[in-house]
Amino acid sequence: MREISFAQALDEAVAEEMRRDDRVIMLGTDFTGDPLKEFGPARVRYTPISESVLTGMALGAGACGFRPIVNWRMVTFSFVAMDQIVNQASKIRYMFGGQADFPVTYRCTTGGGSGSAAQHSQSPYSMWMHLAGLKIILPATPADAKGLLKSAIRDNNPVVSFECSRLNAVVGAVPEGDHVVPLGVARVARAGTDVTVVGLAYYLQEALKTADEMARDGISVEVIDPRTLVPLDVETIRASVRKTGRLVVVDEAPPTCSAASEIAALIAEDAATFGALRAPIQRVCAVAVPVPYSPPLENAALPDRARIAAAIRRVLDAAPVPA
Amino acid sequence: MTPNRSELIEMLRKMILIREFDELAIRLRTEGKIYGAIHPYVGQEAIAVGVCAGLASADRITSTHRGHGHCIAKGADIRRMMAELFGRVDGYCRGKGGSMHIADFSVGMLGANGIVGAGLPIAAGAALALQLDGKSNVAVCFFGDGAVAEGEFHEALNISSLWTLPLVFVCENNQYGANNPVAAQHRVTDVVAHAGGYGMVGQSVDGNDVLAVHRVAREALDRARGGEGPSLVECKTYRWHFHAMRQTPPPETRPADEIAEWKRRDPIARLVSDLKARGLLSESDLERMHRQVQTDLREAVAFAEASPFPDPKDILADMFAA
Ligand SMILES: Cc1ncc(C[n+]2csc(CCOP(=O)(O)OP(=O)(O)O)c2C)c(N)n1
Ligand SMILES: [Mg+2]
Numbered sequence: 348m349r350e351i352s353f354a355q356a357l358d359e360a361v362a363e364e365m366r367r368d369d370r371v372i373m374l375g376t377d378f379t380g381d382p383l384k385e386f387g388p389a390r391v392r393y394t395p396i397s398e399s400v401l402t403g404m405a406l407g408a409g410a411c412g413f414r415p416i417v418n419w420r421m422v423t424f425s426f427v428a429m430d431q432i433v434n435q436a437s438k439i440r441y442m443f444g445g446q447a448d449f450p451v452t453y454r455c456t457t458g459g460g461s462g463s464a465a466q467h468s469q470s471p472y473s474m475w476m477h478l479a480g481l482k483i484i485l486p487a488t489p490a491d492a493k494g495l496l497k498s499a500i501r502d503n504n505p506v507v508s509f510e511c512s513r514l515n516a517v518v519g520a521v522p523e524g525d526h527v528v529p530l531g532v533a534r535v536a537r538a539g540t541d542v543t544v545v546g547l548a549y550y551l552q553e554a555l556k557t558a559d560e561m562a563r564d565g566i567s568v569e570v571i572d573p574r575t576l577v578p579l580d581v582e583t584i585r586a587s588v589r590k591t592g593r594l595v596v597v598d599e600a601p602p603t604c605s606a607a608s609e610i611a612a613l614i615a616e617d618a619a620t621f622g623a624l625r626a627p628i629q630r631v632c633a634v635a636v637p638v639p640y641s642p643p644l645e646n647a648a649l650p651d652r653a654r655i656a657a658a659i660r661r662v663l664d665a666a667p668v669p670a
Numbered sequence: 671m672t673p674n675r676s677e678l679i680e681m682l683r684k685m686i687l688i689r690e691f692d693e694l695a696i697r698l699r700t701e702g703k704i705y706g707a708i709h710p711y712v713g714q715e716a717i718a719v720g721v722c723a724g725l726a727s728a729d730r731i732t733s734t735h736r737g738h739g740h741c742i743a744k745g746a747d748i749r750r751m752m753a754e755l756f757g758r759v760d761g762y763c764r765g766k767g768g769s770m771h772i773a774d775f776s777v778g779m780l781g782a783n784g785i786v787g788a789g790l791p792i793a794a795g796a797a798l799a800l801q802l803d804g805k806s807n808v809a810v811c812f813f814g815d816g817a818v819a820e821g822e823f824h825e826a827l828n829i830s831s832l833w834t835l836p837l838v839f840v841c842e843n844n845q846y847g848a849n850n851p852v853a854a855q856h857r858v859t860d861v862v863a864h865a866g867g868y869g870m871v872g873q874s875v876d877g878n879d880v881l882a883v884h885r886v887a888r889e890a891l892d893r894a895r896g897g898e899g900p901s902l903v904e905c906k907t908y909r910w911h912f913h914a915m916r917q918t919p920p921p922e923t924r925p926a927d928e929i930a931e932w933k934r935r936d937p938i939a940r941l942v943s944d945l946k947a948r949g950l951l952s953e954s955d956l957e958r959m960h961r962q963v964q965t966d967l968r969e970a971v972a973f974a975e976a977s978p979f980p981d982p983k984d985i986l987a988d989m990f991a992a
Contacts, residue, residue: 397828407799413802445991
């Protein structure tokens, strides 16, 4: 299969959906590639720096028959549109009793690791998960970037696409043509028997590399990519934990009220899965600080393979695998 | 383009219906039959009615926390509105919205809104959709003087003007944002002055004169339909009651002489005397209209009371579209 980058996969998803459905329009201050050339200024809307109005306009246009894709660029800038996200987008369908659909995609980049410092290194997925009315995709591979974003654009609800900046250059196999990945289906990225590691976005890649390293020591790590946070395919994670009895969740958001906390709670709450747990659940997350600029500090703030490996060893030490 | 007799009579009927609907809502809230906060529109009826009389069903509007009047003016069914206030399944939002989230998408009423200023971006999006569809439909955004201090107002005016969207911004300047007079909130108290800064036509009008509102709105709507972009229409008006009530109406804080002066400019009395002077309305016509409004409202309450409360097992319904 041909290989393309995560960033190319995202561009391909948008272009294919723009071709497939002329009700798809895009709004943002800038776009990658040259979509204007193919799709023209009516559908490719270069906008002023007005995140609030863009976020709300997508709802109004969505209710009137279009499928807008709003590009906030960095998630950082979406905070300026907090009212439209929190009070409008996440609630508008339910509070109006399902009178209309709002098929809107909000795209943004996330994450640290690039020396961009506090404001431009954020991963606030759980803030959006908490709202209860937004779907959330979080691709970790080029193939999923394409397949999930296409599903997001076709979905009849507001969907937030969190696109981890550190994955942009990652290259991988991506099917040509209409490759669609359904929302709400996790993927077992690597099968194993001793410990389940759930890795989000960039940290899926890091978890897989850690698993390769630990395989040399005879440790069998199962790695799971949830792929979407809302809806969250908790059953795939629970089934894995019932098999391995051990869980490590890895993410670059700080741990407090995070996606990692939510996954830990969903595992601990389920009687059958709780009964199968043999060691305390471990979260490997960022230190709870605004991401610092200086490389030694930023490295200390974000998870890395050594911390993932240490967490895996902790759960194995707590409950050794019988020889 | 001046309204004919039957259109004028319909405007009057809607203004009376809006007033009586909200007077009734105040009583029902006081009796504890409806819940939450209500924001009566009494005194401002000429604006919703004057503007909406220029709209077709396929034209869209967004509204505010003070939204009952816009709903009625746009053609919503008062029985389903009342059922929504009662929190019943036959309400527009199946009891999930209440007074501040009332909407009827089937008549182009895209929602009241509990957030000051939040309707402007949504209306701009509706206008974008209408523009892309290439029909001559328009969007209208109603908002209060308070919203002018919000960022969303400025973002929406700028982008709508930049893109020549078919949109009319209707500011209902009722002199107060909650309990704060406009002069305590804005250096520039004539909202219409903002139009120039965004390169659009602005017009100020007596918001208690339904015919004047209608005339000015029509001009703005015609510009929007004709591809000339958005306009800002400022309607000077006054609310007769408190800003909001929950269990009981709060005490009045505004000057008594100010209230009395504005009540002398009652938009309904003004239309009534105008129609009578032109021989288009008799006292018995008016009495019949009042009786019909009361009958309709009694039916609306009966409809609401007969409608069941939502079943808690349906709490997750309407969360996500298929
Ligand atoms: C963003 C926001 N801030 C504060 C409030 C609380 N609030 C509700 S209505 C209101 C006053 C609004 O005044 P105005 O826009 O003039 O409308 P009016 O009530 O006069 O119709 C306020 C402050 C709110 N709903 N939304
Ligand atoms: Mg006001």
